[in-house]
Amino acid sequence: MSTKRFSIKITGASGQGINSIGEMLAKALKNNGYKIFAYREYPSLIKGGWSSYQIEISDLELASSEEKCDLLVCLDRESFYHYLPTVDAGGVVVHSLIKLKLNETEPLKSGARINEKKYLEDNKIQIEFIDAIAESKSKWGKGIFANTILTGFIWKLLGEPVAEIESELSTFFKNKPEIIPTNIEALRYGYERTTELKQFKLDFKKDNSWQDSYILSGNHVLALGAIQAGTRAYYSYPMTPATSILEYIAETSHQTGILVKQAEDEITAVQLTIGSMFAGTRAFTATSGGGFDLMSETLSLAGMIETPLVVVLAQRSGPGTGLPTWSGAGDLNLAVNAGHGEFPRLVLAISDVASAFIMMQLAFEFAEAFQIPVIVLTEKQIGESLYNFKKFPLSLPIQRYLLNGEALKTVKSEDRYQITESGISPRWLPGSSEQTYDANSDEHWLDGSDSEIAEQNIQMYEKRMRKLTKLQKQLPEPVLYGNLDAENILVGWGSVKGAVIDALAEIENPEKFAYLHYEFMFPLRTNKLNDLVKKGKKISLIEGNYLGQLGKMLQAEIPELKFTDKLLKFNGRPFFVDELSSYFSSK
Amino acid sequence: MSTKRFSIKITGASGQGINSIGEMLAKALKNNGYKIFAYREYPSLIKGGWSSYQIEISDLELASSEEKCDLLVCLDRESFYHYLPTVDAGGVVVHSLIKLKLNETEPLKSGARINEKKYLEDNKIQIEFIDAIAESKSKWGKGIFANTILTGFIWKLLGEPVAEIESELSTFFKNKPEIIPTNIEALRYGYERTTELKQFKLDFKKDNSWQDSYILSGNHVLALGAIQAGTRAYYSYPMTPATSILEYIAETSHQTGILVKQAEDEITAVQLTIGSMFAGTRAFTATSGGGFDLMSETLSLAGMIETPLVVVLAQRSGPGTGLPTWSGAGDLNLAVNAGHGEFPRLVLAISDVASAFIMMQLAFEFAEAFQIPVIVLTEKQIGESLYNFKKFPLSLPIQRYLLNGEALKTVKSEDRYQITESGISPRWLPGSSEQTYDANSDEHWLDGSDSEIAEQNIQMYEKRMRKLTKLQKQLPEPVLYGNLDAENILVGWGSVKGAVIDALAEIENPEKFAYLHYEFMFPLRTNKLNDLVKKGKKISLIEGNYLGQLGKMLQAEIPELKFTDKLLKFNGRPFFVDELSSYFSSK
Amino acid sequence: MMNTDNSKPVEFSDYYNPNIYTWCTNCGNYGIHAALKRALVAENISPGNTMMFFDIGCNGNGSDKILGYRMHGLHGRAIPVAVGAHLANRKLQTIAFGGDGASLNEGVNHLVHAIRSDYNILFILHNNENFALTKGQASSATETGRVCDACPDGPVESSINIMSFILAMNPSFAARSFSGDIHQMTDVIRAGIRHQGFSVVEIMQNCPTYNRYSGHEWYQKRVYDVTKLADYDKTDLKAAQNIAQDLKEKIATGVLYEKPRGDFYSKLVNRKDYKTELVEEVKAGEIGKLMEAFR
Amino acid sequence: MMNTDNSKPVEFSDYYNPNIYTWCTNCGNYGIHAALKRALVAENISPGNTMMFFDIGCNGNGSDKILGYRMHGLHGRAIPVAVGAHLANRKLQTIAFGGDGASLNEGVNHLVHAIRSDYNILFILHNNENFALTKGQASSATETGRVCDACPDGPVESSINIMSFILAMNPSFAARSFSGDIHQMTDVIRAGIRHQGFSVVEIMQNCPTYNRYSGHEWYQKRVYDVTKLADYDKTDLKAAQNIAQDLKEKIATGVLYEKPRGDFYSKLVNRKDYKTELVEEVKAGEIGKLMEAFR
Numbered sequence A, B: 001m002s003t004k005r006f007s008i009k010i011t012g013a014s015g016q017g018i019n020s021i022g023e024m025l026a027k028a029l030k031n032n033g034y035k036i037f038a039y040r041e042y043p044s045l046i047k048g049g050w051s052s053y054q055i056e057i058s059d060l061e062l063a064s065s066e067e068k069c070d071l072l073v074c075l076d077r078e079s080f081y082h083y084l085p086t087v088d089a090g091g092v093v094v095h096s097l098i099k100l101k102l103n104e105t106e107p108l109k110s111g112a113r114i115n116e117k118k119y120l121e122d123n124k125i126q127i128e129f130i131d132a133i134a135e136s137k138s139k140w141g142k143g144i145f146a147n148t149i150l151t152g153f154i155w156k157l158l159g160e161p162v163a164e165i166e167s168e169l170s171t172f173f174k175n176k177p178e179i180i181p182t183n184i185e186a187l188r189y190g191y192e193r194t195t196e197l198k199q200f201k202l203d204f205k206k207d208n209s210w211q212d213s214y215i216l217s218g219n220h221v222l223a224l225g226a227i228q229a230g231t232r233a234y235y236s237y238p239m240t241p242a243t244s245i246l247e248y249i250a251e252t253s254h255q256t257g258i259l260v261k262q263a264e265d266e267i268t269a270v271q272l273t274i275g276s277m278f279a280g281t282r283a284f285t286a287t288s289g290g291g292f293d294l295m296s297e298t299l300s301l302a303g304m305i306e307t308p309l310v311v312v313l314a315q316r317s318g319p320g321t322g323l324p325t326w327s328g329a330g331d332l333n334l335a336v337n338a339g340h341g342e343f344p345r346l347v348l349a350i351s352d353v354a355s356a357f358i359m360m361q362l363a364f365e366f367a368e369a370f371q372i373p374v375i376v377l378t379e380k381q382i383g384e385s386l387y388n389f390k391k392f393p394l395s396l397p398i399q400r401y402l403l404n405g406e407a408l409k410t411v412k413s414e415d416r417y418q419i420t421e422s423g424i425s426p427r428w429l430p431g432s433s434e435q436t437y438d439a440n441s442d443e444h445w446l447d448g449s450d451s452e453i454a455e456q457n458i459q460m461y462e463k464r465m466r467k468l469t470k471l472q473k474q475l476p477e478p479v480l481y482g483n484l485d486a487e488n489i490l491v492g493w494g495s496v497k498g499a500v501i502d503a504l505a506e507i508e509n510p511e512k513f514a515y516l517h518y519e520f521m522f523p524l525r526t527n528k529l530n531d532l533v534k535k536g537k538k539i540s541l542i543e544g545n546y547l548g549q550l551g552k553m554l555q556a557e558i559p560e561l562k563f564t565d566k567l568l569k570f571n572g573r574p575f576f577v578d579e580l581s582s583y584f585s586s587k
Numbered sequence C, D: 001m002m003n004t005d006n007s008k009p010v011e012f013s014d015y016y017n018p019n020i021y022t023w024c025t026n027c028g029n030y031g032i033h034a035a036l037k038r039a040l041v042a043e044n045i046s047p048g049n050t051m052m053f054f055d056i057g058c059n060g061n062g063s064d065k066i067l068g069y070r071m072h073g074l075h076g077r078a079i080p081v082a083v084g085a086h087l088a089n090r091k092l093q094t095i096a097f098g099g100d101g102a103s104l105n106e107g108v109n110h111l112v113h114a115i116r117s118d119y120n121i122l123f124i125l126h127n128n129e130n131f132a133l134t135k136g137q138a139s140s141a142t143e144t145g146r147v148c149d150a151c152p153d154g155p156v157e158s159s160i161n162i163m164s165f166i167l168a169m170n171p172s173f174a175a176r177s178f179s180g181d182i183h184q185m186t187d188v189i190r191a192g193i194r195h196q197g198f199s200v201v202e203i204m205q206n207c208p209t210y211n212r213y214s215g216h217e218w219y220q221k222r223v224y225d226v227t228k229l230a231d232y233d234k235t236d237l238k239a240a241q242n243i244a245q246d247l248k249e250k251i252a253t254g255v256l257y258e259k260p261r262g263d264f265y266s267k268l269v270n271r272k273d274y275k276t277e278l279v280e281e282v283k284a285g286e287i288g289k290l291m292e293a294f295r
């Protein structure tokens, strides 16, 4: 059990309202001046199964969760069976399971209940039953205040003053003021309920200035980054974990004026997007792996006709339908190679909220500057976790790289695909001149007209591919976090960052490690890593996939690169801070 | 000009009948005991443009063409402008272009006519005009015998006895016996026509046993390989250069009984295929890059549900629509990485007819043995060129790797996705037992039922991926051709093989080179290459793409691998034997 | 390739799968599964002689709650994969399932082409008028203007009346039922199984969680069975098209249209003389004759 | 985002592209291009104010033989890419083109959904009843049993009457013409340009190379113009559906159906008060307010 954080897991079946409890607690905690991070697990079905809303509390900024928790709350049996083994030694379990009988035998097959009795005893875990629905019924005639009772009770266990959670509850129900008074009663009832359980004490520094910090999911911030970048149209077909981007942009469309179209399928979504970008507005689409496959022919089109395109690939665990509501980072190879033929592209990978905000802006910047498709990788872990932070990172100025004004008066159709040293040719928008062109997916010559002349074909192909060289030069090297002189370097990308950096903040021996973080995945910059290799550092790889996809890409570039260790995880779960802390501590 | 071969280029607009002339000549030549190879260039349109049918003649077995030719025949102007610069010094041009005026000025922009007069003079090329249509009209009242006249004339220039071409013409028109007599007349007329041109003499050894050798395209043989392997259904959506597979399997469907369905699109084609394989017959589909993109989601499905799947990816030059009727080898990265998530797959690459026949059989063998998707790469250059050969390579025995007989009596649903060391689990066909299973694209446990339990998810994921390890062990190393002790090693794949090996047969210094040929592209075997690297050989790369895709894959596996040279070609044309001969000779 | 000892009649429990259903309380999918099992039992088709192809969607989450040779494939693709399997082995009963999202959005191409191709499979379309599994977005069948997830103003597109759509494609069999009527569902599914050709059964499926507009009672009040109409001629396409249009007041159910015209496979000239299924024919092909043409 | 000095009337030659046409002699596409140019000129729309989206197919090989802002995109995808461009800038005239293969096979989903979505673009469907560019395979519009490339026995699937298909989808504008009648094509293209909504113009296009069944004379003998019928009511969908069915004896052409009902964009509640086009609005978004919700 980490002393740097406290973690609560609210668990139950889909549809039991654990998210509401979680959200309320999370906001109240942050209003109290704590820093939080919230992580969600849920199955791919609408009701039933087991799911959890886990809140980490600390006085450090967090971007990861523990696998273990200090306080487990269970609203249904399956969740109890499943999550009990995650309660840390000395922890507490609160449940509402009538006549729960602890299992006392060893499990015989995979997935079966553990020997619960023994686990509780061995780990000195306290457990208490609260028949919240019955209590709600007996007090107010109906069971619906059960979750509020539990919320009050949890708050009490945390040792926080009741006022804060009351005010958060009022905010939470502000659109239904009529139900607030009874809920407040239920909350107090829960708070004042007697208990055998020990009371925790959140032993973290409160920061008053944190009270008006934000709590947002990665997908919210991704959408906000795109809005910041001037997105005017969003096209998508629902697919977890990208759906919440669609939901958010649609919900706020009256405020933003963004045109939102839920397309008939992913091919349509990406074709609408490239059509809008061709005409000159900023538009994007988001999907997950399966939908991305369907979009891949259009990536190749974008590469050929040199029309900017931004596609978000929100990763979950594959292949096939996989674990649709779980996380993963197994689509890097796909992002780098999808789409037939050869064409320049940029692959970015978001790692947290700050990165989501900046990467979406950069995606449009690079897509338009280089007239290429840009793929932005994110993960369910980033998109659906709730981050607590105070300041949005910088907004980048918007540049369009289009001919206008005087330049338009002298432009000629043949300028559109001019052979240039950088590979970038002038671009002007439909309607801005009577000098028109053909954005031709057939191999073409200067104004886009068909060409099958070998010499022209080579020149045009090389022109397109040269953009890759320029692009690579322009991209930054990966950032090294931690002790820059450390002996052990971990290399990773995506949500891994949060867990590694959080772990380094919790261990005894942080000076031994540094973490090299990639956000610009293709084309790769490898100077910094190369230097580290040359200096003889021990380099290890950490990725959310089986193959070590980034590792392979790096090895193709840096012959001398050997990995001391490979931390690869591919079971739908993110890296947890406690598993990394033990890893580091063991070194 | 090579002394080992003679090459004729028949050129004209699409629709002018150059293929018929070419085919007739090719067959007649092989009936005469020569060995031939024929290569076709044509535009992506139905009539017009310029195209060529090029025949190489030799006493060596050939699998490549020269860029230059000895005899150029032009039926239309565009072809003349375009192909004149390919006539070798001392060559001959025959054309039917009324009032052709040779250009005498230097070209000012890309794609313009060369200084034709100068080119002819500098290279001592003879040129002659034959107004074949007018001659046909004056003799027989209509122009349609023009091509036959030209055929006779060409035959004469080659110095071959007229009887051979006459008998081939009769075979060619065997379904229209009424037109044979006049065509024979026209042929003789052409043959006996006076000319100022020098007469060539085919200075090659005739091989009588060669008379009943075969002339087939790579796509024909690919289809025959699949038929040999027991294919019972073929599903496809037309796309060059895969269309001729569909055409051939459809045309012969009365003989083979194969069920052929032209699907409404590529997604349907591949879904029909995997459905048929699931039910237990052998079926496959073929497409080119754009259609393959659309199929890629299904590759991932196949990986997840462990159902065999065979997809042929017939490459042309991309990206986008690219050069739809030209060749390329730019889809290796795609074949290796397409489809979201991680799953085992096998990627094979055909290099010529023998390889087409064997690889299609192996595709089914491996797909079924390992229950994985297999992607077979081919190229327009292989699929649509005509190879002349004598013996079909070996037919492999068909094994199905299915439970049957006694085993079916004791099988349990949970056996289907049993966790095994090899990663391969028992498979039995629908209908063969009352113990049924779920081929579930959601992550699953032993009988295919959903599972979101971390421990099970890891085990199943690892089980699937372990197949890759076993598969790699089972695949052969690449083959080394040429002088096994040579200092310079070229590494390549696909149609490159034919050109390299033919070039090695033509140069003065063949002992300096060897060629390492990959047909098993993923997972890669690298021991042999590694040994060569360790021995300090100079390794060079030769590929039909810009990025050197195989090269990068090899470098990711063999840190010490550096390429002395990279021969990369990406203009839609194959490697020509003469360009490689000069390359070798310059070393 | 049929395994069953047909002497033992198939029982309902033969289809029992111990996995626990994960649908919401009162979800219409429960009724559909019950009817499906009843129909298969009534037709005496055992799990081992059935191939079922499930789409991705709430409906598809039933794939591991029943027995049979099943595939739970890709979203929108249940029809073509089922067809591929059917063509390989027609001795087994092939059934495909898909939601309104799968069938009219992601995979509408397959529906259009399966109808014109006359594949002899049964397709059960779970129409709950929304994308349920992804939490309630609009499908093509969602009423215009109906507020739903990710669509605060409701869709502006015209809504598709699925049965009208199907009938416009000139099918050979089209039936509609309602997830609250297990008897009728069983009957139309049985009729669909027996029909030689592409049989579409649209089931208006309750989704109490996301479709609060047309719930069980709402449908209960409006549905009527065309077979109970004195003069209904189910071979009259125009009549079916007319009667299918109303989705507001009186909703026609039952087999609305049926006119056999032979199925895809049986129209294939080159398969006419074959007595075997494709699955039984996998052996080294005879290429000798074919090669002769290339000498 | 409109550049033209409208004082100078647009001329036919403004659309002249020096690239040489590559269609076969007597290909119907020549006539279609001529009519297209005439219609644009008659509507005084300059190349600089036009966006054209070409499919892959013989029809699409016209993309570099005309002027205008053009995209020659992917097979089957002309409609959605055109729609995306149109939504970004409605001041330009957007036209999409596709073959019968593109529209009924590879991309039938887009046709179905564009009709129900009412995007305000013009779609010209070159129906030559085959996949011409890939050398004459069957499309959905190829008659059942008609022998063609890769189909020695002819397709066994029912053939789709494209206009009937379109009319079954309840379009707001549907016209049919014939590539031999430049006047009528010009007229219906102009009507399609003027219609506010998704305008489909099906052109029965001669393909002398691969469709030898219904050539110029064949059509010439059979087509008639519905506007010449005394009592034809083009706002009557049923009437249009009836008249469109015959493809053998008497073939109805002209604007068969037209009933404006507003277009997609103008139905979007959140765009009601905007006077600008999306293309004019790209600037840093105001996220301050949005962020407040997350404190």
Ligand SMILES: Cc1ncc(C[n+]2csc(CCOP(=O)(O)OP(=O)(O)O)c2C)c(N)n1
Pocket: A237, A238, A239, A240, A266, A290, A291, A321, C055, C056, C057, C058, C059, C060, C074, C075, C098, C099, C100, C101, C102, C103, C126, C128, C130, C131, C132, C133, C134, C139
């Ligand atoms: C290619 C792809 N796109 C999107 C999804 C996400 N997805 C899963 S189910 C579904 C819609 C389900 O709607 P419907 O077919 O009506 O089934 P229902 O859940 O309503 O039964 C979507 C969009 C997916 N799995 N695959």
Ligand SMILES: Cc1ncc(C[n+]2csc(CCOP(=O)(O)OP(=O)(O)O)c2C)c(N)n1
Pocket: B237, B238, B239, B240, B266, B290, B291, B321, D055, D056, D057, D058, D059, D060, D074, D075, D098, D099, D100, D101, D102, D103, D126, D128, D130, D131, D132, D133, D134, D139
């Ligand atoms: C994804 C994809 N599949 C297949 C093709 C090959 N292809 C090009 S054009 C065409 C069919 C053309 O038919 P149609 O749309 O009717 O146009 P037409 O040539 O008859 O004008 C096909 C299948 C392609 N370019 N892309």
Ligand code: SF4
Pocket: A046, A047, C022, C023, C024, C026, C027, C028, C029, C058, C059, C128, C132, C133, C206, C207, C208, C209, C210
């Ligand atoms: S969301 Fe609707 S369709 Fe899905 S399980 Fe619940 S009630 Fe059934």
Ligand code: SF4
Pocket: B046, B047, D022, D023, D024, D026, D027, D028, D029, D058, D059, D128, D132, D133, D206, D207, D208, D209, D210
């Ligand atoms: S093949 Fe047909 S459609 Fe294509 S150019 Fe020739 S006549 Fe026109």
Ligand SMILES: [Mg+2]
Pocket: C057, C099, C100, C101, C126, C127, C128, C129, C130, C131, C132, C139
């Ligand atoms: Mg639905």
Ligand SMILES: [Mg+2]
Pocket: D057, D099, D100, D101, D126, D127, D128, D129, D130, D131, D132, D139
């Ligand atoms: Mg066509």
